[in-house]
Amino acid sequence: MAVFKRLVIVCLCIWVSFSAHAVKVTDELDLGGAVRVNYGWKDYANDSKLEFELFRVDVNYKDDGLFASAQYRWYQDIDVIHHAYAGYNFNEEQSVQIGVTQVPFGLLPYGAHSFWFSANYYLGFEDDYDAGIHWKYDDKNWRFDLAYFFNDEYGDGARYDRYSFDVAITDESPYEESGQLNARIERDITTENTKHKIGASLQYSQLDYLPTTNSQVEGKDTDGYAASFHWQVDWAKWQGQFQYMYYEYDMPDSNRIALSAFAYPFEIASSADVLTLNLARSIDVDWGPITNLNCYNDFSQVFASGEGLEDSIQNVTGCAITAGKFYSYVDWIAGNNMWFINGPGVGISNAPTEWSSRLNINIGLYF
Numbered sequence: 001m002a003v004f005k006r007l008v009i010v011c012l013c014i015w016v017s018f019s020a021h022a023v024k025v026t027d028e029l030d031l032g033g034a035v036r037v038n039y040g041w042k043d044y045a046n047d048s049k050l051e052f053e054l055f056r057v058d059v060n061y062k063d064d065g066l067f068a069s070a071q072y073r074w075y076q077d078i079d080v081i082h083h084a085y086a087g088y089n090f091n092e093e094q095s096v097q098i099g100v101t102q103v104p105f106g107l108l109p110y111g112a113h114s115f116w117f118s119a120n121y122y123l124g125f126e127d128d129y130d131a132g133i134h135w136k137y138d139d140k141n142w143r144f145d146l147a148y149f150f151n152d153e154y155g156d157g158a159r160y161d162r163y164s165f166d167v168a169i170t171d172e173s174p175y176e177e178s179g180q181l182n183a184r185i186e187r188d189i190t191t192e193n194t195k196h197k198i199g200a201s202l203q204y205s206q207l208d209y210l211p212t213t214n215s216q217v218e219g220k221d222t223d224g225y226a227a228s229f230h231w232q233v234d235w236a237k238w239q240g241q242f243q244y245m246y247y248e249y250d251m252p253d254s255n256r257i258a259l260s261a262f263a264y265p266f267e268i269a270s271s272a273d274v275l276t277l278n279l280a281r282s283i284d285v286d287w288g289p290i291t292n293l294n295c296y297n298d299f300s301q302v303f304a305s306g307e308g309l310e311d312s313i314q315n316v317t318g319c320a321i322t323a324g325k326f327y328s329y330v331d332w333i334a335g336n337n338m339w340f341i342n343g344p345g346v347g348i349s350n351a352p353t354e355w356s357s358r359l360n361i362n363i364g365l366y367f
Helices: 002-018
Strands: 029-042 045-063 066-075 079-089 094-102 129-138 142-152 175-190 194-209 222-235 238-249 256-261 264-269 271-287 290-303 312-323 326-336 355-366
Touching: 079 129, 129 175, 264 271
Parallel strands: none
Antiparallel strands: 029 045, 029 355, 045 066, 066 079, 079 094, 094 129, 129 142, 142 175, 175 194, 194 222, 222 238, 238 271, 256 264, 271 290, 290 312, 312 326, 326 355
């Protein structure tokens, strides 16, 4: 009966969205969104199911140099802000954004091709959105980003319902983001058949110590930093991505720190090296409504060392499928000691770990 109810909800969402199109309210304002369903199978749990995954609304505005963008998401159990900012284009090269905006760090816009992202996402260093001000310069040869973020998107480390992974307040690790500076540089080198994007990123963050009533942990206000080198190359239908990152949070008397997203807090190693290696190929096809396949293998490994710490590995093999307004992912995710793949966190281990896998199929209608 529960499965039947889920199927009814899924069918209703798709039926409503079939008649929906991105709405051009005026020449300056566009409304859009998406609805997605998800099927998952795990080799470590007996809970395979097809279910509603997301409904979202997008608002975009642009007029005479001014622009704004917002996205809000409804998942099965939570609803969250994705981004919400306003900005101004000084000219074709320079712009500034204020609000909840993407943190300029590492490979942009993503360091992965799959629905599952890379390990960097679960560490808070990929597709992260915080509240602040972001300046960007891009002349198609060089890109410079400089940003300051006052806090996470909610300004509340005790709120676990969020899309981006941020430092969380827990009884064992009561810390909250209280200021972050980001700088990023990228060089675009284009030849006849190849395009390279080579860059580096730096991040410095401050953390407030905010013990809970149940905290038995002595701490203090502290800080952290991260640095990365990243390279993306596009050749014909191929794309390769490489990134090396090191991050460190200066945690008193601990080698772990808590993060949260999607309603759950968890721990990660407070410092680690992270390697990302991705390869993808775009394939144009003529299979009825299907016009393109983007097939990939995304690999990332977190190298953590210290008492109670172990490396984490994630590998995603799959294809993204384009069919009209539908965009779908078919992913096989394999992980060892990895959050969301049967692991206790990222870079930590309280017991011997083994490889776990899951099949994930996400079907989305974007309008």
